[in-house]
Amino acid sequence: MNMFHDKYALVAIAGILIVSIVCMTDVVPEPSSDTEITGIVSDVKSTQNGFTFIITDSTGKPTKCFHSEGAADGSICSVVGRFSDDGSILFVSRITVR
DSSP states (O other): OOGGGOHHHHHHHHHHHHHHHHHHHOOOOOOOOOEEEEEEEEEEEEOSSSEEEEEEOTTSOEEEEEESSOOOTTOEEEEEEEEOTTSSOEEEEEEEEO
16 A cells, blocks of 8 residues: 555654654744943832832933942933833843943
8 A cells, every 4th residue: 555545654654754844944033132221310219129219311212220239319320131022021130330
């Protein structure tokens, strides 16, 4: 009997092809890149794990940030970090006071 006339062999071959295609085309997302924002710091608040603050850039857009160290209210800082998955807060990895 020819292999292509056996329905079980055809199902097995189709399954192998589908799994192979999915494995070859499975795209691993790149980690989000760092974001740098320069602006005026405001609304600094202490938390159990660090500090939250708002940094407002030159366009007037406020960004909520979190860092283990605080920044002075009214200071001009550059922050570098990554946004949370939902984009609601920037987890700062580096602060530079200007």
